[in-house]
Amino acid sequence: MIESDWQVHSETYAVPRTHGVMFGPLLALSLIAMFPIFDYAASWLYPGRPHWLYDLIAATLSAMLALAIGYRGYRRFFAYQQLLEQHVTQRRIAENELETLFSLSLDMLTITGQEPQFSRVNPAFSETLGYDADELLARPYTDFVHPDDRPATLAAITRLNAGEPIIDFVNRYRRADGSYRWLQWRASHSKVPGLTCAVARDITEARMREQALAESEQRFRLLFENMSDGVAVYEATDDGRDFVFRDFNKAGERISRISKDELIGHRLTEIFPGVETFGLLDVMRAVWHDGEPRSHPARRYRDQRLELWVENFVFRLPSGELVAVYRDITERKAAEDLLRQSEARFRAVFEQAPIGIDLVSPDGLVIRANEALQQMLGYREDEMLGRSFRDWTHPDDLEGSQALAQRLREGGDDRLAIEKRYVRKDGGTIWANTQVAAVRDSAGVLDYFVAMVEDTSERHRAQQETRALLEQNRFLARRLLQVQEQERAWIARELHDEIGQSLTGIRADAQAILSRSRAPELVPIRESAQAIDEVANRLYSAAYALMHQLRPSLLDDLGLHAGLDQLLDHWRRQHPRTRCVFEFDDACEALPDDTELVLYRTVQEALTNISKHAAAASIRIDLRCLDPETTAPARIQLCVSDDGRGFDPDAPPRGMGLIGMRERVMSVGGEFDLHTARGKGTTICVSIPIAVD
Template sequence: MILLIDRATMRFVDVNGTACALLGYSREELLAMGPQDVLPTTREQLAHSYDTLIADPSLQNGMHAYYTCKDGSRLPFESTRRVLRSGDRWIIVAISRDIRRRAAAEAALRESEERYRRTFDLAGSGIAHVGLDGRFLRVNRTLCEVLGYPQEELVGKHVKEISHPEDRDLTDARRSRMHAGEMESARFEKRYLRKDGSVVWVDLTVALARDPEGRPLHEISIMEDITEAKQAESALRESEERWRVTFDMAGSGIAHVGVDGRFLRVNRSLCEILGYAAEELSRLTVKDISYAEDRDVTDERRARMHAGEVDALHFEKRYLRKDGLTVWADLTVSPVRGPDGATLYEIAIFDDITERKEADEALRAAHEELKRSNAELEQFAYVASHDLQEPLRMVSSYTQLLQRRLGEKLDDDAREFMAYIVDGAARMKQLIEDLLAYSRVGTRGKDFKALAGEDILRRALVNLRAAIEETKAEVTHDALPTIEADDVQIAQLLQNLIGNALKFRGADPPRVHVGVVEREGEWELWVRDNGIGIEPQYFERIFMVFQRLHNKGEYPGTGIGLAICKKVVERHGGRIWVDSRPGEGSTFRFTLPKARHH
């Protein structure tokens, strides 16, 4: 469109039809207006620019602006202005071209470039433009974070400078093929060295930017940091290797068994247990090598496990080795399930318990033999308590009868000999009774019950009342706990130990203390005295049957009391020992398990 403007009046003096069409005004309307009415500038600014143009016509270069149309819309234009002289008037000729399409294209281009810039700078992947010489031309923020360099240090640096030494030439061949047009892009996994020296793995995709003639301009590289994934892969490989070594070298037999019962994979130990090679087992099912009577023993429980009712199974089962021998296995089975919860296969762990089973059978036989032996011992105890003591009573009774009838007729030697006979019979009777007591500790014991320790001690002290009063002894005790025990045997244990303290006393009246201390899972009790003490070399011997450290003239007894104590303590699951020094007294210590809460 063409507009002619009178500088003096600052009004249009002529316009062409294109101007009317583009601006939406009629010719008459435009001729009544001036340029300041359609341009975004004031009359004074326009007048100044026109005066400048009049003063120097060489300034007739173009300008870009927009007109305001009659409907209020804006019309972008590119304009060239010239000056004409008409008489005494200066006429400004403005030739303007509608540039809406170009302006829209330029705006779209700017928007596209802004989107690209933001995409480049804010992308989650590292992006770089790399020159054909291998140097970084442009890098984004993410790539700087991946490689640990600021942007200004990366730009201009050669890619190989930061490549891991072993990967420095990794991409050369494929890049050359890409530059030659044999391939459009290339993808690699490659290591780089961060600025701090640490290694970073990247998944690298490289493509070429080309000019309109197809000549390479630069490379576009997109880098994804896959260090964590690589570390996870490495950890997984290590884990799988550890699992493989554990599977193959485990002392227990291990198998993966399909839902159809076939062996999928077996380890060395299972082959040794069953006597088959791995490839032989892979052709067999579990039932093929199961003992006939145990073939179907696990079916119901396995079905429940596959249905998700139980997580794992544990059972003992017999199998047949390749050589025909029977092997017992302690078996634990658990399922490996898929995402839908269905069983994919079973993991079965076999422990060979054949020797244990044989030992159990031998123990059962020994137990039966022990029961038979105990029955015979019971019979012996009956005989000892009745048949053996009857002759002793006759010897003692008739000897005493002779003493009463012939007392005055017997000389001193005869009376002494007869006294020996009576004393011997009495000691023999006591020995038989002690042996009976010893034998009955394990066979005539009562069931264990929770009992107050002080009640048991009180019973023992009642039985020893005469001896305590005779020796003027002082017996003290700690607060005793509740114990789970046979009250009769524990009372006998305490009675024997306190009785020994009263018997083996020194010159001073006996002082006896029953103490207790709590240990982990048990009580430790003791009986301490101020008696004659014991030499250390006899600490073990005194708990054996018939072992005496003194002659019966000094201290009466059969030598069975401490043996009974040891047997009682061991029946209760404890142990007994002594601490002593000659002349300083003794402390007999024993342990009893704590009462179990039902």
């Protein structure tokens, strides 16, 4: 048992084995080996004695020797047993310490065998990846590796199996929640054959910081290279008396008209020899010495190669390098010069303009007013400043003026015009055409209004007189048309009552003569009577046609539909080659007499114009009543269209036809529209309001 325990512990804890410790076998061996020797020695020393005496002496001596040997062996055994216990205790302490370190390590520790599978993992593995230890041990560790990292991981395992240690290998492991963590590995083979020890560290946060740093550096570089301002990085030399270029952005190359390669490593005074007199070098020296950022105001830089206006801002980096950010303001300076010139011109125009001009704040208060406006309204400029434009706007025009200002404030328009009345200081009223423009800053915010006021009182009076004359002329034209219709009606009645009856009587007398002149000797009389009858018939037909043209009886007797049908039948007979389509809305029956007459005359005049000028292949006439729900009030609409040659609507009229049609329509409150162009035909549309019962 002792031997067995010894063997187990010595093998387990690598304690060296010694033959003196194995006292059992040695004792037996000494008893067996020495007994014959002592027996022979006793027989030699004491010859002639009994044999059992020799055996007793040999046994006694063998036992004494065995006891001596055994005592020495036991001493060694107990010494080695004590040594063994010390080894076991120390080994167990070491194992406990290692187990504690294994469990408490913040790094991920693992032991693997021959198969690509974890044999043991420490708690840090579970804490980092979110799996139970059993889950980690149950699956090949390659299952946890990101698919993109598996080829590199397998290659690293191959190198490890070939005896090459793995140092700082990085891959991604999948967590239980599906996310991935970046791990940095170190692995090597254990002294125990078939075992591999590996340490992994979660570097996800470090990778994220590195990535953020790289992105930040990239953003800085992009910003540096894409800034519109020039940026130069300098390193001081000669104890801060001069500076050497270390970096330069693209805007700097453009502004300074020099490439980065031409100046990196060169002194500032070498590349820009005018920098000393320019004053920037003194600013840079001061910033380098005390670290306080400074601005160098806009000044003109000039040397043999370059001339421009530039402003600088200089600051020092923690590394001691200097950065100068500079902006080319040459164009701005030129623009400022132009602006000053423009302002001078504006002041000259503002003060000398023949029309009134004032500048008005967004809330409607006068900022400036020129001399012409002061004379127009009778106020001095100091009396107008700070007052609202409402103070001299006529009360009846105030609402429209405020609406215009509001539209400009809201940005719907930048320029609007209105004709309104102004009240002078003396109480008089003037008419003026006012154009108001909104002036906005670069951000689109309203800065002020510019109002240009042109006195149109004389023109307005002339327009009123013209409108009065025009209205009078229209009244006279309508009256003339009424008189014409009355004259036409009277002539038609006279033709019907007098000439028609007379011709009827003549024809009756001629028929009577014909019936009584059958005798051969009365042939000349019969022929004369026949000729009289034919002439009277032609005169009657001509008179009837003239009566129809002057005042169709069907229009008075049967209404508009019948009158238009008769008119179109007569026109079709005269123009058989022209296709004529007539559409009549039955809802248009029973119209007022004056409306029916206007519509009839419009169609009549349109057909006359088509016959004379259009050379049309087809015409179309549509008469319909518009739905009172879509048009208020209810209206009747007439459209006459042809596909003829058309004409220029802006050309002066060659007759009174169109003018007469327009005046007739307007006399009953209607609207007249003409649509035509050369080669595109002509369309006339008439819309007349009608009363609805």
